[in-house]
Amino acid sequence: xxxxxxxxxRAIDNAHEWLAEERRGDTDIAELSIAQIREQLxxxxxxxxxxxxxxDPDLAALAIKQSRGDLIEAIFLxxxxxxxxxxxxxxxxxxxxxxxxxxRISATFKDLPGGQILGPTFDYTHRxxxxxxxxxxxxxxxxxxxxxxxxxxxxxxFLNQDGLIQTETPTDTSPPDLTRQPMQFxxxxxxxxxxxxxxxxxxxxxxxxxxxxxxxRNHPFVGELRIGRVVVEMxxxxxxxxxxxxxxxVTECExxxxxxxxxxxxxxxxxxxxxxxxxxxxxxxxxxxxxRALRWEELGEDNMGAPAxxxxxxxxxxxxxxxxxxxxxxxxxxxxxxxxELELVRKLRRETADATKEAAE
Amino acid sequence: MxxxxxxxxxxxxxxxxxxxxxxxxxxxxxxxxxxxxxxPMPYGWGTGGVQVSAACLTPEDTFKVIDQGxxxxxxxxxxxxxxxxxxxxxxxxxxxxxxxxxxxxRIPEEPLREDQxxxxxxxxxxxxxxxxxxxTETRKMHALExxxxxxxxxxxxxxxxxxxxxxYAYPVKVEGRYVMDPSPIPxxxxxxxxxxxxQLFGAGREQRIYAIPPxxxxxxxxxxxxxxxxxxxxxxxxxxxxxxxxxxEVIIDDAGGRMFVCSDTDYCAGxxxxxxxxxxxxxxxxxx
Numbered sequence: 001x002x003x004x005x006x007x008x009x010r011a012i013d014n015a016h017e018w019l020a021e022e023r024r025g026d027t028d029i030a031e032l033s034i035a036q037i038r039e040q041l042x043x044x045x046x047x048x049x050x051x052x053x054x055x056d057p058d059l060a061a062l063a064i065k066q067s068r069g070d071l072i073e074a075i076f077l078x079x080x081x082x083x084x085x086x087x088x089x090x091x092x093x094x095x096x097x098x099x100x101x102x103x104r105i106s107a108t109f110k111d112l113p114g115g116q117i118l119g120p121t122f123d124y125t126h127r128x129x130x131x132x133x134x135x136x137x138x139x140x141x142x143x144x145x146x147x148x149x150x151x152x153x154x155x156x157x158f159l160n161q162d163g164l165i166q167t168e169t170p171t172d173t174s175p176p177d178l179t180r181q182p183m184q185f186x187x188x189x190x191x192x193x194x195x196x197x198x199x200x201x202x203x204x205x206x207x208x209x210x211x212x213x214x215x216x217r218n219h220p221f222v223g224e225l226r227i228g229r230v231v232v233e234m235x236x237x238x239x240x241x242x243x244x245x246x247x248x249x250v251t252e253c254e255x256x257x258x259x260x261x262x263x264x265x266x267x268x269x270x271x272x273x274x275x276x277x278x279x280x281x282x283x284x285x286x287x288x289x290x291x292r293a294l295r296w297e298e299l300g301e302d303n304m305g306a307p308a309x310x311x312x313x314x315x316x317x318x319x320x321x322x323x324x325x326x327x328x329x330x331x332x333x334x335x336x337x338x339x340x341e342l343e344l345v346r347k348l349r350r351e352t353a354d355a356t357k358e359a360a361e
Numbered sequence: 362m363x364x365x366x367x368x369x370x371x372x373x374x375x376x377x378x379x380x381x382x383x384x385x386x387x388x389x390x391x392x393x394x395x396x397x398x399x400x401p402m403p404y405g406w407g408t409g410g411v412q413v414s415a416a417c418l419t420p421e422d423t424f425k426v427i428d429q430g431x432x433x434x435x436x437x438x439x440x441x442x443x444x445x446x447x448x449x450x451x452x453x454x455x456x457x458x459x460x461x462x463x464x465x466x467r468i469p470e471e472p473l474r475e476d477q478x479x480x481x482x483x484x485x486x487x488x489x490x491x492x493x494x495x496x497t498e499t500r501k502m503h504a505l506e507x508x509x510x511x512x513x514x515x516x517x518x519x520x521x522x523x524x525x526x527x528x529y530a531y532p533v534k535v536e537g538r539y540v541m542d543p544s545p546i547p548x549x550x551x552x553x554x555x556x557x558x559x560q561l562f563g564a565g566r567e568q569r570i571y572a573i574p575p576x577x578x579x580x581x582x583x584x585x586x587x588x589x590x591x592x593x594x595x596x597x598x599x600x601x602x603x604x605x606x607x608x609x610e611v612i613i614d615d616a617g618g619r620m621f622v623c624s625d626t627d628y629c630a631g632x633x634x635x636x637x638x639x640x641x642x643x644x645x646x647x648x649x
Contacts, residue, residue, distance in 0.1 A: 008433045008434060008435045008437075008438040009433075009438045009442070011435065012435055012438060012439060076399075079399040080399050080400065080401040082399070083398045083399040083400075084365075084371070086371075179396075180396050181396050182394035182395055182396050182397065182569075183568065184394060185496055185497050186497070312495055312496060312497060316496075321399065321403075322404045322566045324403065324404075325403030325404030325405040325406060325408075325566060326404055326405035326484070326566055327405075328403060328405065329403065329404075329405030329406050329484070332406065332428070332435075332436050332465075333428060333429050333435075333436075334429075334466070334545075335429055335609055336429045336430060336466045336467055336529070336546075336547055336607070336609065336624055337466060337528070337545050337547060339547070339594065339607075339608070339609055339610055339624075340528035340529045340548065340549070341528050341529070342610065343528065343592055343593065343594055344524070344526065344528040344592075347524065347592070348522050348523070348524060348526070351523055351524075
């Protein structure tokens, strides 16, 4: 005999217990520490910080541990935590010209002031599994030397001196805040950049890739890609001046794109911009390409109807926490609505059957 | 109680949400944008409803949560536990005892009173979304009261199927002005949208809140020759015998056997406690 289903609460508790046990895995194997994740899975930590919009490597590592390595789940944990933090104030804009670079490359010039610095990159590694890593070895040590470079000027600044690239006009107006106001369209560039920098790496990558394949192609050159540490400064009203409150690692990509011009205005290169927390260069480059594609209107280009040119399409679907939540909610019970559909389909089928019968008679 | 602020959200955020609610009540059926927060449950799982409930709850409230009409469905349990933990409010499964009811996909069978608030979880607040995916366009259509597209859709349903082929989230017009999505409730529930309680709709991911004030006119869209039909399964409840409630169809064996039971579990249990019996009531068998 049927009895209404009960016991959801106990089932949930039991499921959570099982999950906790599975998360730990085989207890004969040593448990991962937060520090191990932070140090040895640093690029995963960086992605979680970037898309979680919270710069805290230890918390990101904790989230990765708790989520069993599911990075979107880890990003979700960080977002849910971040939203509970009080706003103390705003930092001053970071100055990436003063970055202590670990990596700095330009694809548009063979050599340039400050030099090309490869830094810790996978770029020229041969993608061969290194079975030595499977055996515990001693820690590799890289060679070091004192740098003789004290400043790394930006490539776009060289171009701008000669008027070869479009100038970005600084403004003193406060940008809108994606996390404190509902998204409204048209969004404008500050909101677009905020959205893209925390957008899903895979999504932003694919949209950027689509522009390279001809859906609103804008021919990007990596003018400069730099990764390194920058100082974060904050104005303290009680002191009357700004103080350093810490240092963060960011990846910045500036693309130099195909020129525009007209009979009255001389030809000029245009820019795309990407800035992301941590060492996250795939994301930063993707962001710059998508930023550039979304600027079609401002730069007087044609709307090709490409996804990458469609601000509402890109911005409304870039957030993986929104996307995964809505996608996965279809696991929740929907039997009331399904019942309603079932009744309707039965009714429609009955009517069709009756009509066919009448026609036959 | 816990270390979190009462009902989880900080007071500034609650104030922002209350402003959106007040605006929604002032303009029935209008979707008010609000700065939805990330909640500790996924978007699409009731974050809009949870934020609205958090902004409405007071320590004296009694809270009830239903999903598909039932208090014991997993997500209803999860949300109820969340507010027990973060707000320490009393909770109940009885519709009549609750002052705030959060729901997904159903309106309780028992008529609600003026001192109650019904909070809906809304996945897609825009009734025109499936006809026009762009927010920039749909906002314009609402502003200009340009709802022809919706009527064309309903008309096309009739010409193709002989019926309006929408069985849940059936669009309504509120107080003669805004076309509104009543959330994915079965159309059986649409007539109940005119009620004594205040109804608040929260869409977290889509960052919208809207409302139906008490005793507001809510009309399900239809045509004179194809009037709105709030249909349901053509059976009485097999547990309590009710003929007037929305029913779930439960498959009981693999030979096509099925039974129909009230989707509102509290209502069904109440009727059984009052001595009502259905065709397959286990209580009846025990008595025999």
